[in-house]
Amino acid sequence: MSHLFAFDYHNPTRIVFGPDSFAQLPALLPAEARVLLLYGGGSIKKNGVYDGIRAALAGRDVVEFGGVEANPTLATLNLAVDLVRREKIGFILGVGGGSVSDGAKYVACAALYDGDGWDIVIGKHQPQQALPVGVVLTLPATGSESNAGSVVTNTATQDKRAFFVPPARPRFAVLNPTVMASLPVRQLENGIVDAFVHVCEQYLTYPVGALVQDGYAEAVMKALVRLAETFDRHAEPDWQQNLMWAANQALCGIIGVGVPQDWATHRIAVELTALWGIDHGRTLAIIQPALLRELIEYKREKLEQFGREVFGLSAPSAEDAIAAMEAFYRSVNMPLHLRDAGINEADAADRVLAGLRAHGKMTLGGHAGIDEVKTERIVRGACG
Ligand code: NZQ
Ligand code: ZN
Numbered sequence: 001m002s003h004l005f006a007f008d009y010h011n012p013t014r015i016v017f018g019p020d021s022f023a024q025l026p027a028l029l030p031a032e033a034r035v036l037l038l039y040g041g042g043s044i045k046k047n048g049v050y051d052g053i054r055a056a057l058a059g060r061d062v063v064e065f066g067g068v069e070a071n072p073t074l075a076t077l078n079l080a081v082d083l084v085r086r087e088k089i090g091f092i093l094g095v096g097g098g099s100v101s102d103g104a105k106y107v108a109c110a111a112l113y114d115g116d117g118w119d120i121v122i123g124k125h126q127p128q129q130a131l132p133v134g135v136v137l138t139l140p141a142t143g144s145e146s147n148a149g150s151v152v153t154n155t156a157t158q159d160k161r162a163f164f165v166p167p168a169r170p171r172f173a174v175l176n177p178t179v180m181a182s183l184p185v186r187q188l189e190n191g192i193v194d195a196f197v198h199v200c201e202q203y204l205t206y207p208v209g210a211l212v213q214d215g216y217a218e219a220v221m222k223a224l225v226r227l228a229e230t231f232d233r234h235a236e237p238d239w240q241q242n243l244m245w246a247a248n249q250a251l252c253g254i255i256g257v258g259v260p261q262d263w264a265t266h267r268i269a270v271e272l273t274a275l276w277g278i279d280h281g282r283t284l285a286i287i288q289p290a291l292l293r294e295l296i297e298y299k300r301e302k303l304e305q306f307g308r309e310v311f312g313l314s315a316p317s318a319e320d321a322i323a324a325m326e327a328f329y330r331s332v333n334m335p336l337h338l339r340d341a342g343i344n345e346a347d348a349a350d351r352v353l354a355g356l357r358a359h360g361k362m363t364l365g366g367h368a369g370i371d372e373v374k375t376e377r378i379v380r381g382a383c384g
Contacts, residue, residue, distance in 0.1 A: 003208035005258030013146035014172040015248070019237070021176045025056040028134060028172045033090035034061045038080060038104050040068045040096040047182035049138060053095060063087045068096065071273055071280070072103040074118060074154050077110070084111040084131070094135045094170075097187075098142030098280075101135045102150040105168035108133045121152050121161050130168035138179045140244040141191035141281060143198060143251025145173035153274060159359055160274040162266070175248065177240040188234055188243070189332040190281030195247035196224045196328075197284040200306075201263045202256035204292070205367050207301050210259045217255045218309040220246050225310060228332050262366045265291050268378065271355040278341050285334035286341060290381030292322050298368035338383040349384040 016024045029035060037053070044050040054062075065080045084092070084107060094104030109127040110117035119125035135145040144150070148169040153160040180188070203217040223246045233239045249255070268291070269283035278286075292299060300318045307313040307321030316324070326336055335341040338348055345351070353376060356362050364370040370378075 003210075005210070007257045009253065009257050011146060011169075011253050013170050013252075015146060015175060016172060017175040017241075017245070019176060019178045021174045022052045022056045022136070025053065025136075025174065026060070028174070029057075029060065029091060029093070030132070033132075034063065034088060035091045035093050036080070036084055036087070036089040036107075037062050037064045038068060038092060038094045038096075038100055038107065039064070039066045040070070040100050042066065043182065044095055044138065047179065049095065049136070049179050053136060063089060068100050068103045070097075070099050071151075071153050071160065071277070072099045072106075074121070074152055077103050077106050077152065078117055080107045081110045081117060089131065092131050092133045094133065095138065097137070097139030098144040098151075101137070101142070101144035101170070102152065104133045104135065104170075105130070105144075105148075105150040105165050106152050107131075108168040109165050118154060120165065121154070121163050123163060127165055127167055130165060133168050133170045134172045134174070135170045136174040136176070136179075137244070139183060139187055139191060140175075140180070140247035141187075141194040143195070143248055145170055145175070146248060146252045149251075151270070157358070158274040158355060160270040161359075162270070173248070175244050177237060177244045180240045180244065181235065185234070186279070186333075188231075189334065190279050191243060191247055192224050192228055192281075192332055193285055193329060193334055194281040195243075195250040196221060197265060197281075197288060198250040199224075199255060200288070201266060202259065202261045204299050204302050204306060205260040205262050206299065207305065208259055213255055213257065213259045214305070214309075216249075218306075220250050220255065221306075221310045224250075225328055228328055231332065260367050262368065264364045264366060264368075264370055264378075267361055267364055268352075268356065268375070271352050271359070271361075272338070272341075272383075275351055275355060276341070276343055278343075282335055282341055285329045285336060286338050287378065287382045289322060289326055289329075289336055291378045292318075292325075294374055294378045294381065295368040295370070296322075343383075349380045349382075352379045352383050 094100040108130040272283040303318035307316030311324040
C-alpha cells in the first residue's frame with residue numbers, strides 16, 4: 001500500500017551562520033526591546049563569547065540571568081521567569097547549548113502564564129503566546145536553536161520531560177562555529193551522537209518510499225560519520241562548521257516531514273540523565289543498541305538500508321548495521337551499556353523501569369508496538 005505524505009512544514013527560524021555572525025545581532029533584535037541575556041554555568045565568560053556579544057549589543061538595554069544548568073531545572077528557570085516579570089523584559093536571548101536554548105523557550109512561555117509553569121512542561125497548558133526568543137548557539141548537538149522543542153527537569157520528581165512550544169520557537173539562531181574552539185572533546189562527541197540519533201529517530205522505522213527524506217537523512221548521517229572519522233581535525237574551521245550545520249539540520253524538522261518516526265530511544269534515555277546526570281548524548285548510545293536489537297524485526301528493512309547507505313556495507317544484515325553503528329559510537333568514546341558510563345548499581349535497571357513507570361512511559365507504542373514487556377527487555381539489555 002502506498003504511503004501518502006501529509007504535513008504542514010513551516011520553520012520560520014532565521015539562521016545567521018558564519019564566523020562574523022555576532023555582528024548581525026543588533027539588526028536581529030528589536031531596537032527598543034529590553035533584552036534578557038540568558039546563559040549557562042559561565043563558559044561564555046571564559047571563552048570570549050560573552051564579551052563578543054556584549055560588544056555587539058553596546059548601547060542596548062540588557063539584563064542578565066546566568067546559571068542555567070546542563071539539563072535545566074524548573075526551579076532555576078522559574079527564577080529567570082521572576083526576573084523577566086520584574087524587569088519587564090521584551091526579548092529573551094539565550095546564549096549557550098541546548099540547555100540554555102530550551103530554558104529560554106520555557107521562560108518565554110512561563111512569563112506570560114499565570115498558572116504553575118510545570119503545566120506547560122506536562123502539556124496541561126499549551127501556550128498560545130510567548131515572549132520572542134533568539135539563540136546564540138555555543139554547542140552544536142540538539143537542534144534546539146531552530147525547533148519548537150524544549151526539555152526541562154523537575155528535580156523533586158526526577159522527571160525530565162520534553163514538550164513543544166511553537167510560539168517560543170526562536171525567531172533567529174546565530175550559528176558562529178568559532179565558538180566551538182573552547183568545547184571539551186566530550187561535548188563534541190556528544191554532539192555528533194545526539195545529532196546522529198535525532199536522524200535515526202526520524203528514519204529507522206520502515207520504508208515508505210520517501211526518496212527525499214531518506215536521502216537527506218542519509219546525507220546528514222554520513223556527514224556525522226565522516227566527522228567522527230576525521231575527529232583529529234576538530235579544531236579546524238571546516239570540521240566545526242560541518243558539525244554545526246549537520247546538528248542543526250538533524251532536528252530542524254525537515255528530514256522527518258511526512259514519514260513515520262519513533263522517538264523511543266530518547267524517551268527511555270532521559271531517565272538515565274534524571275537518575276545519574278549522564279550527558280544526554282551518552283544516554284542515547286547506551287539505550288539505542290539494545291532497543292534496535294529488541295525491535296529488529298520491525299526495523300529490519302530500514303536497518304539494512306542504513307547499513308548500506310550510511311556505513312557503505314555491501315548487502316548488510318540488520319545485525320551488521322547495528323554493529324557498524326556501535327563501532328562508530330565506540331570511535332567517539334560512547335558508552336554502549338550503562339556500566340560503561342561507570343554506573344554499576346545492581347538495581348540500576350529496576351530504577352530506570354521505576355522511573356519509566358512513574359512517568360507513564362512503559363508503553364511507548366509506535367510502529368514497533370513497544371509494550372511493557374519490550375520496554376523491560378530493552379532496559380535490562382542496556383542497563384542490566
Ligand atoms: O553551562 P556552561 O558553562 O555554558 O557549559 C556548558 C555545559 O556545561 C558547556 N558548553 C556549552 N557551550 C560551550 C561549553 N563549554 C565550552 N565552550 C562552549 N562553547 O557544555 C555543557 C553542556 O551544555 P548543554 O547545553 O547542556 O548541552 P547540549 O547542547 O547537549 O544540551 C543538552 C540538553 O538539551 C536537551 C537535552 O535533553 C539536554 O537537557 N535536548 C533538547 C532537544 C530539543 N530542544 O530539541 C532535543 C535533544 O534530544 C535533547 O533532549
Ligand atoms: Zn537528543
